[in-house]
Amino acid sequence: xxxxGLHLPTLSVQEGDNSIINCxxxxxxxxxxxxxxxxSGKGPQFIIDIRSNMDKRQGQRVTVLLNKTVKHLSLxxxxxxxxxxxxxxxxxxxxxxQKVTFxxxxxxxxxx
Amino acid sequence: xxxxxxxxxxxxxxxxxxxxLRCKPISGHNSLFWYRQTMMRGLELLIYFNNNVPIDDxxxxxxxxxxxxxxxxxxxxxxxxxxxxxxxxxxxxxxxxxxSYEQYFGPGTRLTVT
Numbered sequence: 001x002x003x004x005g006l007h008l009p010t011l012s013v014q015e016g017d018n019s020i021i022n023c024x025x026x027x028x029x030x031x032x033x034x035x036x037x038x039x040s041g042k043g044p045q046f047i048i049d050i051r052s053n054m055d056k057r058q059g060q061r062v063t064v065l066l067n068k069t070v071k072h073l074s075l076x077x078x079x080x081x082x083x084x085x086x087x088x089x090x091x092x093x094x095x096x097x098q099k100v101t102f103x104x105x106x107x108x109x110x111x112x
Numbered sequence: 113x114x115x116x117x118x119x120x121x122x123x124x125x126x127x128x129x130x131x132x133l134r135c136k137p138i139s140g141h142n143s144l145f146w147y148r149q150t151m152m153r154g155l156e157l158l159i160y161f162n163n164n165v166p167i168d169d170x171x172x173x174x175x176x177x178x179x180x181x182x183x184x185x186x187x188x189x190x191x192x193x194x195x196x197x198x199x200x201x202x203x204x205x206x207x208x209x210x211x212s213y214e215q216y217f218g219p220g221t222r223l224t225v226t
Contacts, residue, residue, distance in 0.1 A: 034213045043116075043203050043217030044155070089155065093213055099168055100145075100213065102155040 008087065010107040019077040021106045023090030026071065030092035034100060035064060035075045039086045044102075047075070047088075077108075085110045116218035118204050124224045130192040133221045136185055137206030145215060146179055146189050147203040155203075161187065162209055194225045 013019045025033070031052050036044035050057045050064045050073075057064050063076040073090050087105040117136040125131055137144050145160040159169040164181045172179070176195070181187040191198055201222050205215040 032213050043205070043220050044215075045217065046214040049213045099157065099160060100215065101157065104154045 008105050008107045010109060012109045012111060013080045014111050015080060015082060017080055019075075019080045019084070019108060021075045021077075021088050021090075021108065023073040023075075023103055023106075024071060025073060025090070025092055025103075027092055027094075027101070028071070029094045031095040032093045033064070033066060033073050034091045034093070035062075035073075036089045036091060036102070037084075037086045038089065038105070044089060080108075080110050082110045082112055084108060116204055116206055116216050118202075118218035118221050120221060121219060122222050122224075124226065125194055126226055127195055128193045129225075130190065131194045131198075131223060131225075133189040133202050133204075133223070135187045135189070135204030135218060137187070137204070138216055139185065141206035141208050141216070142184070143207045143209045143215075144181060144187050145205040145207075146187070147205065147217075148200045149203060149220070150200045158189070191223075194223075196225045199223055199225050 032049055034049040035047040037047050038044040048059045048062055048064050050066050055066050061078045065074045077084055087107050089102045089105045091100045091102045093100045119134045143162050146158040147155055148158055149155045156171055158171045159179045160167055161181045177191055179189045201220045203217050203220045205217040207215045
């Protein structure tokens, strides 16, 4: 029979533009939210995390926004570069022993 | 630091054979995680250890899967007997519990069961 796989949402962005990757979550018990980047053929790489008592956190060229009211998380990448092309995962954890649950991911394609 | 080390990087085996995947976490990290990634199901947590003790193995698919962490610098994930549907990339990750939620992933082991 026909195989079915996950259909990753894809975001195509022109080099130099800003990227916004969105994530919706359902578990209100999550205390931490994390963004990971996975390049082809490699393991996921931590980008940034945010605690549920915050609504914004900034890193180098990245900003994470958290809206607990609508259970929405976003990752903003400033001045997107070709090296940013990857699959981006949002993840959540209730805390404690750091069990992390990953979303399905969004593929970011940067157009040179 | 060399990062998380996994071996082998690629494994091709026949259905019914035993497969053992190995992981060396980053020195000083006290949490270790085993994940499986497939096109069908994405990235799934199989089991995680804290201070060498299994904390949650609810993600282990069935009894054919087992994981051990005999000491702080070594863990194994074993599949016996293997089946074609076990074909996936298996990642090991480690972190320092009590710090941030930054997990350091290894390069993964691509398992193909024919």
